[in-house]
Amino acid sequence: MGKLISKGRRKRDARVVMLGLDFAGKSTLLYKLKSGRAVETCPTVGFNVESLQTPCRISFTLWDVGGQDNLRASWPHYLEDTNTLIFVLDSTDTARLPEAMAVLEEVLSQPSMAGVPVLLLANKQEVPGALAPAELGERLKTTEQNSHHGAFLAPSLGLSSPATDCPAVTKLCSSIVCVSSASAGMLFARAI
Template structure:
């Protein structure tokens, strides 16, 4: 019985990536602390261990999304079990840039075939794009070489966050069985 507990509570190393101001750090601390905190732009990485649901433990590496930090992102890809790609669902002007960043990540040798969840954050706002629009703009349906999932969330209200975490954990576990 004790052995099963340890086996089911494996810690997964996951990255939280995306453009600046998408809400990556706010999302991380909403999960970690259960409350919305004021954040400043991330320089480098925030690293936190979280337990968003039963039998799920993530060591989360929350990377700064500013253009100047993108070249160093790949140094954190090695030994990554999965990742979250956070998109600001209200920022239509940057969907193409987000798509380009996502596809650059997917083309990296260390990220093949790492599963991921696209989190459309800020979905609680009136100006948020609908899921279908974001999926189309990010060209997600063209991705067939790995498991992916799309989840609308709000880092402020907490809507959709646990579902996104559970889905990534499920995809990681499934990919390890192959």
């Protein structure tokens, strides 16, 4: 009977949700990971979803959810049964960083986020004047919700580099693999 049960089970892809403020670069990142190249996108109204496989051969479904203020009320619904959260920060938009931090705290306070690994992506690093990940990390460490997660910094590549060369993708692989570990961490990296 045990064999029948094990044969009947189908392995489910990991569910990864990508959130962040509007214009942070979530859709661009999604399609860069999907196609390996940068594509022009428009603001997401609702969500985009793609099935992906990482270089370390982990399959996952990536949900890119629109970041406009009027769409954020629906975010808790997307967080249900999430294995990993990617929160994208626009490193060039320092004026909206406090808003992004407040939104991140709200997301992390959701009951469904208990034990879920979080990958913070400091996006748009190739743009002159972008805040360095270390500086963003220091600012984020000051919040209570973020202090319950560790921060791990990783180098990044620009949009013209292959998605498979990005250390953030490797961090994503690790976070999905470690989803069952007792302590979820917050990974902090620069996006591709």
